[in-house]
Amino acid sequence: MLSFTEENYLKAIQKLALDYENKEIGTNDLATLLLVKPATVSDMLKKLKEKKLIDYEKYGKITLTKTGKLNALEIIRKHRLWETFLFEKLEFTWDEVHEVAEQLEHIQSKKLIDKLDKFLNYPKVDPHGDVIPNAKGELIITQHKTLVEEEIGHTCKMVGVKDNSANFLQYVDKLGLSINQSIKLISKNEFDNLIQIEVKKKTIIVSPKFAENIIITCNDCKKTRKVSI
């Protein structure tokens, strides 16, 4: 049985592994994400290694073992199912769900999560467009482009966001964007890289930093990769 804290470390390692892809995960990265000091992370890494949840040598690479990854994906599954519940059944807005799901994801009951999955009619994605790992702990990742990579003149569909912070999500709302919204890329300014897009027949201007965090569909890059357990 894992503690609340151990679960959070595993989740953080899995998250960074996906974000970084090639780059290695560092003690400092984990410390930043978990809001603790690097020294604390060092201690915990030893403990997680002891418990065979990660592979790790001093000053070396941090990777999840099979068990570690299975646990991490289960927590992410719970997090995203709860987010979906809060959004769809309790009328939370998409910028509010994350905070509460951070607590709910630690509830220990296999039956609860299976029943919740059924109650929600086996959703595939959460309110932010993130894929929900299945009951076997498998996660299908579709490699999408972000809005900043889209070509001028093309029309795409928003399918998710990279930044899940309440701040960003409220900004997205304010601009009239949402999941499944159609977006046409009108132009890119060469001087400051501002991007002009058309949404619901209105033209709006967004920054490249903003566009980097909007995930879109594109026909030429629909490769999927399975994070196996």
Add this chain to the structure above:
Amino acid sequence: MLSFTEENYLKAIQKLALDYENKEIGTNDLATLLLVKPATVSDMLKKLKEKKLIDYEKYGKITLTKTGKLNALEIIRKHRLWETFLFEKLEFTWDEVHEVAEQLEHIQSKKLIDKLDKFLNYPKVDPHGDVIPNAKGELIITQHKTLVEEEIGHTCKMVGVKDNSANFLQYVDKLGLSINQSIKLISKNEFDNLIQIEVKKKTIIVSPKFAENIIITCNDCKKTRKVSI
């Protein structure tokens, strides 16, 4: 902000206060209920006193302060709302809900519990017939009789149970009893106090220990008392 553990102590004190009515709550009682040693309870009582959640002097009475009681009732409210959710929406049986609700009751989000209340259509009682404290932290207690006190020949209605353990609840199910079920008391055996009742046109025999844990309505004792905050 209260810790998980502090919340459990407050809840336990409130529970014993209701169960005991007159009798005083002791360190040992709390230790038994919370599955810790009396020494641990002594330590925690000091801490709760420091935080002005209980009134307490060494070797003296333990009572909740206003703040303490408000907190305790809020936790009980959350517990019972979650039990109702699990039972009504996720198809848990009434003997399964308690264990999971013990975890869910500690989730910190006022919005969550208000939305949940609304989603469940403001239920008055949980699946065991226990009254749910309202959003103001008020709890209306109806003083009911138990089946063991009912008179021969009278018909009453089951409205709750005293023992919420999975074991007992499964037994109640097996005998065909449930909330709102009509029960007619046929006879009481003078030798061993076994009680003969009629349920759904069938006659069954129950022990006095069993009957003590079945709460029923009766016309002559509908006094209610409000546990004020």
Add this chain to the structure above:
DNA sequence: TAATAAAGTTAGATTAGTCTAACAATTATA
């Protein structure tokens, strides 16, 4: 009411998770 039993408290130790400060290893760069 004095002796005994029960209940409650204190002291000191333990564990998990955290910290700071000092030190060690790795990486980047002049």
Add this chain to the structure above:
DNA sequence: TATAATTGTTAGACTAATCTAACTTTATTA
């Protein structure tokens, strides 16, 4: 490649919640 900067680790301390063992207070009863 030697040095500086960055990154990571260790040692020692702290807090919350728990324990055991010893002690104190209160309650019971002979």
